[in-house]
Amino acid sequence: MAKNPNSRPRPAKREEPMNGAMKFFLAGCVAELYLLIIRRFYINGTGKQVVAWDSYLIGLAWAGVAVAAIGAVLSFLWRADQKKRKIGWVILGAGVFLAAVSAVVRINLSVLTLLYVAVPVVMLLGILWSLYDRECAVALTILGVSLLAMWVLRREVTSIYTGTYFKALTVVYLLVIAAAAFVAHKAMAAGGKLGKLQLLPSGADPLPIYVACGLSAAAVVTVLINSLVSYYAMWILAGVIFALAVYYTVKQL
Template sequence: MKRDDSLFGATLFFFAACLAEAYLMVLRKYYIHGDMVTQTLVWHDRLPVFAGLGAAVLVLGVVLSVLWKADGRRRLIGWCLAGIGAFFAGGSLLIRAYQEPALMLLSIVVPVLMVLSVLWAFYDRECSIALTVLSASMIVLWVSRRLFSHLTLGVPVKVLSVVYILLLAGLCWLAKGGKLGRLLPPKADLMPIYAASGLSAAAIVLALFSASMAYYAMWALGVVFFALAVYYTVQQL
């Protein structure tokens, strides 16, 4: 039953991610690479409308999740609606403010979240957390490589990178103290989480000094991600 619920949740998230990616493709074609200036301007005016609709769907999803809290599957539908609403609201405003860089970032984040939803559905929790940490770290490195030298965003990105390292340390502390609640079983192997967090922190520290280091560190974490995913897949089989 629990496995069926996990499959149901992963399927819901998969279709939500497909909808989000389709929205990004439309924005790329008509907003970022529109044939005419008027076409781009029309979509520029539409984005706040999409953001408002997303906010409404977000509120609806949260309300339904609360109303359906006794039914696990229906609650999942509510949270999925809330997630879609949050994406359309936040993503539309982000793309309107930063155009192509924001769209590129979201185009990477959405497929990553799609893959992680499957991993969280079927893999052990310690593996899922470790792979999530590595995925988030690669996204941080990608952003860092592009924006560290930016005149206005460079310093905020570096500050956020340091904050992210502190969050990794906090995650390890919570895991060691058994304070992650239902997210992590009491007898879970914490080594994957420690390794992923430590390697990620080291990669981001190196990236703070050089954009080229961020590039190579990102690929190194990608190799670790792939190796860990293969190892746990074989173990699951």
């Protein structure tokens, strides 16, 4: 008796996105581990360890440059093969990260605190772009970047030395949020395209993007009002991100 063709096991539709999410997760863990190693031996280490790592960071920075160059060459040579080209991009990205972090941390140790936050945020955004629909990923990216921007701006906007510059950057960031909403609206009016570039799927719902832009703008404005108010606004924005991530995850499942 012939088997019902509908009873055959179907391949998981989300296998490729899950693989991409796992790659971002592993890359984020490795990057965060490197930052922790720097903190352990270059900041909290003994005198000999600090001196040794001062030289190590120079060597690691040049090693990163070499790795990035290899990745760039491989990406160019493998440009006709999509899978191999991605390998070249990964090597290029790893080299850029190693070189940039090693050089910047050696110049300014305070940057390490920002990197502790930036690496997990980038990792989570990569996972979101791998798992969620494009409009959902864009909305969560806007909210995530806004949260990171608030964390930086509210620490510097009250400084007597750099406060004016960071207030100006806050206004610029608000304009960027408004531009993002305008671009999304213009793209959806053209079937998700901006010129020849397909920004969003045709028929996508732009409402999450508009809401993300509105919430981000409202939260960032508090940076210019009061430091305490912006502190609570940050937590509210973080709660919104968590709630939306849970909602989109359930929706995807």
